[in-house]
Amino acid sequence: MAKSTRNRPASTRESNARQTNRPPQIVQTVEQSVQQLNGRSSGLQNVGNPERAISIAAGAILAALGLRRRDATGVFIAGVGSALAFRGITGHCSLYQALGANTCPCDADRDDGVEVSASFLINKPAEVLYSFWRHFENLPKFMSHLESVSELDRGRSHWVANAPAIYGGKVEWDAEITADEPNKLIRWRSLPGADIEHRGSIQFTKALGDRGTNVRVEMEYRPPAGKLGQWIAKLFHEEPKQQIHDDLRRFKRLMEAGDILTIVGQPRGTCTGHGVRES
Amino acid sequence: MKALTWCAPYKVSVEEVPQPKILNQRDAIIRVTSTCICGSDLHLVDGFIPFMKPGDILGHEPMGIVEELGPGVDQSKIRVGDRVVVPFMISCGECFFCRRQLYSCCDNTNPKSSIGEAMHGQATAGVFGYSHLTGGYAGGQAEFLRVPFADFNLQKMPQEFTDEQLVFLTDIYPTGYMAAWQCDIKPDDTVAIWGCGPVGQFTIRSAALLGAGQIIAIDDEQKVPERMQMARDGGAITIDMHDEYVYDRLMDLTGGIGPDACIDAVGMEAHGYTAIESLYDKVKTNLFMETERPHAFRQAAMCCRKGGTLSVPGVYGGFADKIPLGAIMNKGLTIKTGQTHVHRFVPELLEHVKQGRIDPSFVVTHRLPLSEAPRAYDMFRAKEDGCIKVVLDPAA
């Protein structure tokens, strides 16, 4: 599955990038047109998605500049510009490849699994953060894919993640805690028979001075084979790095500010004279 | 309710939209009594910050009366019926940045942080009506406004002053103040300010409050004579960028060493000093090849004295060309900038108003109904009819 993800045509990858990334409108149009120019691409993806949106925008800007200038600099700038745009569209940068740099998590999924990590500095003592996280029931408050986690007995818990209706509306698994050092570390992993093999850990380290606690989360998902597996792979593959980063950011917000702000439900216009609520 | 929405570059309209409601537990709903148009709105409307979506409600300089509070609001701080000013930045009060009073850098209020991270490396705070780069929040050029973390953000105001005397605490009065304050002004200092718009005007008055020895303001006498006059009324010597060589005049006025502090209160839509320079940036920005027209910044860097301070309240969004990094480095300049940390300055600046040291309403030239906002935008952009600052009245 991971292989097929990598080799999907640029167009499929782009539409996914758009859904998850929502680049601004101008970027989209530029993106689309450059995409038409470039057609399909079969390189590996080694440029992370937010960075791709910016590459595309910056690339288009430079390309436009070069195209309007008739001198040698213009040609050079046009070259750099379209190279950048190409890199944005295909998610591949030969410069990065040459340098061995990789800003995309996609290569971490060698045996169809996804391994991701994220860290945040949270302005609260480790005790507060640890005890909130240790009650796994709290996780769906900030982890967007989770519907519920219920604690069973002896460090075991039952996890339910959202899924489209055709897959029964949910994916479920039982998990157990494999390490628990108060205010320092928690590790957990799914039990045999799970819809998805999952393992995770969170570490709390006191930050310098009065800066609070450094929190680092690592997670691994290994979907089963078959259709459901494909869907899960899609769910956890799209933007796994961005996903865990955003989830942990929500955790930080909940801990520091006591709430996660939203704009969903606010008024917005439509330019037709009658506004709607933001969805 | 009525609200002003952005539809396309240079096009805004007044629409009927749903009333805001409480979405987070520490939200408040404000009935807006006065709301202003800012130079920053022009950057957004004119398409210089490419993160606007059609239908976005603009406005970040509102004040009004608290109508409703969410269940989590600390009522010892804010109550229904309070008269409040709404700082344009939304801050949480708790994060690393808020604890250091860097409120515009708040980590916890921008729901779309990933855009800022991609564009600038890190995302800044949420801002009302200020594009999706700062969270996509509905703005305050509307009859009602939802304000998150209301007990931290709303600034209670006394009754004895008019809206016009208080409403600029939302943005431009603290912005002008911070621009001057961060230059660490000494009594024998010369402070030069590019741009005599509303921000420039408050920078001039703040430099005076902070005891600057000599204040010099630069703008275009032909285009905006009323702004130049207002600058002189505020105690500044003016330089007409249209008819004078700005660098030469500044050197004359400083014994050849240059101003100790140079403040760019113009931002990304500056006019150029020479036809070629203007054309260069105009063409490039129109084609989205560059996001700024940094004429004022370039000139400020060239004019600043060795070891001096460049303060930049003027807004920039992305990438600029031909920044004289050599001048900045070799002359050992210090750059101070940022979206304003409004909350930090409100108590101090309100005190100046109470003590009669400044009456912020001096800058108002027009008060118009919200329904006429599209015309007001055009007038403010074109500097027609002596327009310096427009206050909109949603109830009129």
Ligand SMILES: NC(=O)c1ccc[n+]([C@@H]2O[C@H](COP(=O)([O-])OP(=O)(O)OC[C@H]3O[C@@H](n4cnc5c(N)ncnc54)[C@H](O)[C@@H]3O)[C@@H](O)[C@H]2O)c1
């Ligand atoms: N940092 C902040 O938090 C903050 C807050 C508010 C506004 N701003 C920014 O401050 C800037 C000014 O805002 P404003 O409301 O006064 O805008 P404005 O458009 O009314 O004023 C700009 C003035 O600059 C003059 N100008 C243009 N090019 C010039 C040049 N090359 N040299 C000298 N003057 C020149 C114009 O004639 C005009 O009078 C904008 O960029 C705005 O976005 C920043």
Ligand SMILES: [Zn+2]
């Ligand atoms: Zn403003």
Ligand SMILES: [Zn+2]
């Ligand atoms: Zn904060």
